Amino acid sequence: MGELTTRDGPIGWGIIGCGVVADGFASDLRSLPEARLVAVTSRSEERAQRFADRHGALRCHARAEDLVSDPDVDVVYVATPNHRHLPDSLLCLSNGKPVLCEKPFAMNAAEVREIVDEARARGLFCMEAMWMRFIPAVREAVDLIRRGTIGEIRTVHADFSVNVAFDPTSRLFDPSMGGGALLDLGVYAVSLADLLLGPPVHVAATSAMAPTGVDLSTAALLRDAQGRTALLSVALGSVGPNEALIAGDGGTIRLHGPICAPPAFEVSRRPATTAPAPDDPPTERVRRLVRASPALTRAARATRSLAARNTRRHRVKKHGHGFAHEALEVMRCLREGEPESPLMTLDQSVRIAGTVDAIRVAAYEAAT
Numbered sequence: 422m423g424e425l426t427t428r429d430g431p432i433g434w435g436i437i438g439c440g441v442v443a444d445g446f447a448s449d450l451r452s453l454p455e456a457r458l459v460a461v462t463s464r465s466e467e468r469a470q471r472f473a474d475r476h477g478a479l480r481c482h483a484r485a486e487d488l489v490s491d492p493d494v495d496v497v498y499v500a501t502p503n504h505r506h507l508p509d510s511l512l513c514l515s516n517g518k519p520v521l522c523e524k525p526f527a528m529n530a531a532e533v534r535e536i537v538d539e540a541r542a543r544g545l546f547c548m549e550a551m552w553m554r555f556i557p558a559v560r561e562a563v564d565l566i567r568r569g570t571i572g573e574i575r576t577v578h579a580d581f582s583v584n585v586a587f588d589p590t591s592r593l594f595d596p597s598m599g600g601g602a603l604l605d606l607g608v609y610a611v612s613l614a615d616l617l618l619g620p621p622v623h624v625a626a627t628s629a630m631a632p633t634g635v636d637l638s639t640a641a642l643l644r645d646a647q648g649r650t651a652l653l654s655v656a657l658g659s660v661g662p663n664e665a666l667i668a669g670d671g672g673t674i675r676l677h678g679p680i681c682a683p684p685a686f687e688v689s690r691r692p693a694t695t696a697p698a699p700d701d702p703p704t705e706r707v708r709r710l711v712r713a714s715p716a717l718t719r720a721a722r723a724t725r726s727l728a729a730r731n732t733r734r735h736r737v738k739k740h741g742h743g744f745a746h747e748a749l750e751v752m753r754c755l756r757e758g759e760p761e762s763p764l765m766t767l768d769q770s771v772r773i774a775g776t777v778d779a780i781r782v783a784a785y786e787a788a789t
């Protein structure tokens with residue numbers, strides 16, 4: 422880790438890839454006094470210059486090889502498409518630069534392991550840019566869960582759907598660039614399940630495919646060794662619930678979507694209720710009876726108001742677009758000489774990539 426642990430001034434960032442996400446990240450960096458954007462690189466000099474002007478970068482490099490040799494760059498943010506994450510991260514690490522690499526960390530678990538092995542062999546900081554884990558609402562909700570607010574976790578339901586039009590030229594639908602709903606959005610849902618449950622011992626999945634061969638949508642069911650389950654759904658090109666529900670035996674936490682950066686969450690605390698007997702009257706008959714009786718109507722209202730009193734909404738402000746939180750954690754780790762963040766460890770990234778691989782295999786087997 423060398424000098425960074427003893428440096429006091431702002432930490433110098435380099436960015437490889439001047440696309441959409443890099444734009445949001447760079448604008449958040451600009452709001453952090455402990456960071457300065459030193460250099461950017463792009464395949465187009467003009468695009469890099471425009472990006473540098475927009476975000477106040479000190480210089481542009483014509484090639485990524487030059488950026489990773491820049492002595493003022495302390496850490497590199499890799500924001501290229503998924504298929505470039507392995508070569509770009511290895512380029513940084515082999516030139517002694519710590520790395521924050523966009524999600525998914527790489528195309529599969531074998532590639533993620535290569536990055537992790539290189540970072541560990543060189544003793545360099547490295548992290549997957551799973552910004553969800555650093556968003557204040559997620560950290561607060563996880564903290565409440567760990568303190569037992571909703572009892573023992575039983576299940577996690579998470580959906581991430583983005584209604585984007587099919588475009589065979591977009592990286593999102595191009596298999597050679599690591600497109601598809603599972604790689605693009607599924608990593609968030611799997612990462613959330615991994616954070617709250619143990620690693621899955623059973624994985625079932627099914628996907629609907631685009632003409633280009635990537636998955637347009639995937640639904641997966643995971644079960645861990647303790648019998649806790651996760652039901653995950655992701656889709657490109659359709660609308661979904663876009664939220665996560667974490668259910669414990671004493672209540673639930675609902676993370677408002679998008680799950681990558683939830684703006685708020687709701688905690689509902691409920692005592693366990695007795696399951697209805699199979700011969701209970703049908704719901705509509707009960708409703709008619711309740712409506713017909715003023716006393717029953719009052720009781721139903723009281724139950725609803727009790728449920729409302731047991732539900733608390735937490736709105737938690739994030740800094741900028743929300744990328745600032747992961748950037749701050751990277752800089753904390755660099756200053757304190759920590760080779761990885763305890764909030765998003767390299768082992769977790771390897772495991773998450775392994776689960777994504779297992780979902781892909783299960784969906785393939787279900788289709789054949």
Ligand SMILES: NC(=O)c1ccc[n+]([C@@H]2O[C@H](COP(=O)([O-])OP(=O)(O)OC[C@H]3O[C@@H](n4cnc5c(N)ncnc54)[C@H](OP(=O)(O)O)[C@@H]3O)[C@@H](O)[C@H]2O)c1
Pocket residue numbers: 437438439440441442443462463464465468469500501502503505523524525550552592605681
């Ligand atoms: N954290 C988040 O919320 C979030 C959101 C969106 C995307 N992402 C992740 O961030 C990464 C980039 O996504 P994006 O939406 O920013 O993509 P994008 O707009 O397409 O930008 C990617 C950039 O990578 C560069 N690049 C380098 N080699 C390339 C190649 N062979 N083909 C195409 N582009 C290449 C391009 O920059 P130059 O043309 O300037 O070289 C391009 O602008 C992806 O891994 C994605 O999963 C994360």
